[in-house]
Amino acid sequence: MPPISHGFHGRRTDAGERDRVPPGQYVTHDFPVLSAGPTPHTPLESWTFQIRGEIDQPKSWTWEELTALPSDRVTVDIHCVTKWTKLDTVWRGVSLDTLLDGVDTSAEYVLAFSDGGYTTNLPLADIRDGKAWVAYEFGEEPLEPEHGGPARLLVPHLYFWKSAKWVRGIELRANDEPGFWEMYGYNNYGDPWKEQRYAGD
Amino acid sequence: MARVADVVSETARAKSLLLDPPDWAGHLAGQHVDVRLTADDGYQAQRSYSIASAPEDEHLQLTIERIEDGEVSPYLTDDLHPGDELELRGPIGGYFVWRESLGGPVLLVAGGSGVVPLRAILRHHRAAKSDIPVRLVYSARTQADLLYREELESFDTVITLTREEWSGHTGRVGRDLLEEAAWPLADHPLVYVCGPTGFVEGVADALVAIGHAANRIRTERFGPA
Numbered sequence: 191m192p193p194i195s196h197g198f199h200g201r202r203t204d205a206g207e208r209d210r211v212p213p214g215q216y217v218t219h220d221f222p223v224l225s226a227g228p229t230p231h232t233p234l235e236s237w238t239f240q241i242r243g244e245i246d247q248p249k250s251w252t253w254e255e256l257t258a259l260p261s262d263r264v265t266v267d268i269h270c271v272t273k274w275t276k277l278d279t280v281w282r283g284v285s286l287d288t289l290l291d292g293v294d295t296s297a298e299y300v301l302a303f304s305d306g307g308y309t310t311n312l313p314l315a316d317i318r319d320g321k322a323w324v325a326y327e328f329g330e331e332p333l334e335p336e337h338g339g340p341a342r343l344l345v346p347h348l349y350f351w352k353s354a355k356w357v358r359g360i361e362l363r364a365n366d367e368p369g370f371w372e373m374y375g376y377n378n379y380g381d382p383w384k385e386q387r388y389a390g391d
Numbered sequence: 392m393a394r395v396a397d398v399v400s401e402t403a404r405a406k407s408l409l410l411d412p413p414d415w416a417g418h419l420a421g422q423h424v425d426v427r428l429t430a431d432d433g434y435q436a437q438r439s440y441s442i443a444s445a446p447e448d449e450h451l452q453l454t455i456e457r458i459e460d461g462e463v464s465p466y467l468t469d470d471l472h473p474g475d476e477l478e479l480r481g482p483i484g485g486y487f488v489w490r491e492s493l494g495g496p497v498l499l500v501a502g503g504s505g506v507v508p509l510r511a512i513l514r515h516h517r518a519a520k521s522d523i524p525v526r527l528v529y530s531a532r533t534q535a536d537l538l539y540r541e542e543l544e545s546f547d548t549v550i551t552l553t554r555e556e557w558s559g560h561t562g563r564v565g566r567d568l569l570e571e572a573a574w575p576l577a578d579h580p581l582v583y584v585c586g587p588t589g590f591v592e593g594v595a596d597a598l599v600a601i602g603h604a605a606n607r608i609r610t611e612r613f614g615p616a
């Protein structure tokens with residue numbers, strides 16, 4: 191038990207929410223932003239989403255094609271490594287299961303890649319079985335650029351940097367390779383419930 | 392646990408904590424630490440604070456601006472005294488840093504308390520006797536809100552105020568001021584932008600619009616507003 195910060199009381203999370211807030215996180219009603227550089231603005235006409243790497247026939251969707259696919263409306267809690275948690279966020283997007291349907295691959299990892307050169311790595315299993323989406327609406331509105339629009343990955347069970355903003359595709363990989371924040375000292379996997387914030391956690 | 396060596400008032404709303412963390416392995420200018428507070432029933436809250444000191448400085452310095460209804464910052468600015476202990480973790484962050492090998496010329500653009508890690512970069516630059524050109528553009532509300540004013544005026548600093556008329560620049564950091572203050576694009580300046588999210592978005596967009604390469608712009612967003 192760490193020493194007491196005398197005189198510190200803090201703002202408790204409501205009892206009803208407490209078991210939804212991972213260790214070291216606090217509930218916010220804002221939507222803070224974490225990015226390493228400027229926000230890219232890619233025109234939708236030239237936007238595509240690709241699946242490449244360990245796949246016989248790489249796949250690609252235009253904006254029109256992707257948004258015409260069956261989509262899910264998902265309500266999830268999101269957890270940012272900078273300590274905020276936002277409960278009951280509402281998104282619309284295409285499940286990675288839909289995009290990976292029929293893809294035969296020996297890959298066990300993916301590297302998601304984005305406009306601006308940003309990447310993040312995940313085990314393939316973590317984006318399958320209803321765990322991940324390519325999301326393009328937030329709160330019933332088109333996703334704003336500063337929050338990753340036109341589309342971002344949504345992988346709510348991991349810290350939110352894994353939900354790559356401005357996502358343009360995934361590379362299927364036999365080997366795990368650290369992405370952008372992972373190379374700069376953040377945890378390779380990022381489970382908020384185990385508080386895996388930084389390398390070595 | 393770091394011992395608080397001293398608490399210094401910077402402005403009416405901001406204080407610096409001078410800390411002595413045991414076994415501190417050093418940091419890079421631009422990095423931050425995570426501070427964790429524990430109430431007597433075990434409840435904990437954590438926030439990130441940039442390191443204001445250069446790696447060469449004697450104490451590890453944080454500068455905290457008090458957010459009126461904040462959970463953590465009022466405790467740090469009002470309730471800590473020399474001799475108290477503070478739990479920290481770090482240094483954290485490997486991208487929003489400057490060291491001489493990254494080169495330049497370097498442009499630093501700060502909004503409000505976003506000047507904290509950029510001040511660490513300036514101090515490190517001076518301590519390392521680097522001759523890479525470095526300039527700071529610093530936006531604050533009023534003169535009374537300026538952090539480290541005297542020290543910053545000993546560097547190549549351009550100050551703009553958004554809520555006070557004075558003899559210097561006024562208004563937000565936009566394309567005009569950036570075009571005037573930035574190094575020539577041909578020199579591929581390396582730019583660091585830090586402050587509230589809206590400030591960083593605006594400045595980074597303006598830099599891209601006037602021709603700066605997106606991969607030469609590094610940003611750190613402190614939070615809302």
Ligand SMILES: Cc1cc2nc3c(=O)[nH]c(=O)nc-3n(C[C@H](O)[C@H](O)[C@H](O)COP(=O)(O)OP(=O)(O)OC[C@H]3O[C@@H](n4cnc5c(N)ncnc54)[C@H](O)[C@@H]3O)c2cc1C
Nearest residue numbers: 438439440441454455456460461462463464507613614616
């Ligand atoms: C990498 C990083 C480095 C940081 N470095 C510093 C630093 O060097 N100095 C510093 O003072 N802060 C810094 N911050 C911000 C700091 O982590 C806290 O967010 C801030 O102190 C507010 O915490 P709080 O608990 O007092 O307020 P909270 O209880 O978290 O927030 C209370 C209210 O204030 C609003 N609020 C939160 N932050 C701000 C803000 N910055 N401006 C205006 N309104 C706000 C919230 O929306 C909320 O409504 C940094 C943040 C990050 C991510």
